[in-house]
Amino acid sequence: MSGARIEIALEGSALRATLGTLAGRLGEPAERADLHDAIGALLADGVQRRFIAAQDPDGTPWVESERAKAGARGGRTLTDTGRLQHSITWSVEADGVLVGTNVEYAAIHQFGGEIEQSARTQVLAFDGQGRFAARKSTRRRKTGSVPIAIAQIGARRITLPARPFLGIDAEDRLGLAGVMQDWLEAALP
Structure with a gap:
């Protein structure tokens, strides 16, 4: 060596x-x-x-x-x-x-x-003043029904x-x- x-x-x-x-x-x-x-x-x-x-x-x-x-x-x-x-x-x-x-x-x-998120239908819930409150919430509150809307959400791609x-x-x-x-x-x- x-x-x-x-x-x-x-x-x-x-x-x-x-x-x-x-x-x-x-x-x-x-x-x-x-x-x-x-x-x-x-x-x-x-x-x-x-x-x-x-x-x-x-x-x-x-x-x-x-x-x-x-x-x-x-x-x-x-x-x-x-x-x-x-x-x-x-x-x-x-x-x-x-x-x-x-x-x-x-x-x-x-x-x-x-x-990639595919197109979907989603239930949206609103509070008493018409503001968005939650997704997928149709539960009843003590004061009555929670206003809801059905939304069609298109497909989308999210980059993280x-x-x-x-x-x-x-x-x-x-x-x-x-x-x-x-x-x-x-x-x-």
């Missing part, structure tokens, strides 16, 4: 024993489970931070949704019912950790894309911008370094 080479012999040293202990701990999946669990918790917390800050892992603010601009239902982008935000979880695997969600519409928000919420940001990287350091230090004699 050409080039430069430095060889360090660790035979009989305490450093060799310590490195052997660390290598053993890294090599056993059962030994890594607590590390993976701590990493999963840290990364899931990072996703929650991004929901609150309404920004992607690079720190870029999300494109504000029309609902948020209007101040409707809480007025926060990607937070209508909170289902997506509160579905973030992690799973410890033999060789790592998975962080994500099982919510079916998560991918369209993470990556963006188009949604990507609003990445999964990923690793700078704060996560610092936290990961701390978690790894703590885990490795716990293995030292």
Whole structure:
């Protein structure tokens, strides 16, 4: 082999024993489970931070949704019912950790894309002053019937911008370094 080479012999040293202990701990999946669990918790917390800050892992603010601009239902982008935000979880695997969600519409928000809605008929309900109150509501209120209208809504295509919420940001990287350091230090004699 050409080039430069430095060889360090660790035979009989305490450093060799310590490195052997660390290598053993890294090599056993059962030994890594607590590390993976701590990493999963840290990364899931990072996703929650991004929901609150309404920004992607690079720190870029999300494109504000029309609902948020209007101040409707809480007025926060990607937070209508909170289902997506509160579905973030992690799973410890033999060789790592998975962080994500099982919510079916998560991918369209993470990556963006188009949604096609077919034409439909919808029932619209109005309040006592003739203002729009709700969709699909024909229930009776204490004061009487709720005025309703039947609306024909044409087919449409909606383009949703990507609003990445999964990923690793700078704060996560610092936290990961701390978690790894703590885990490795716990293995030292």
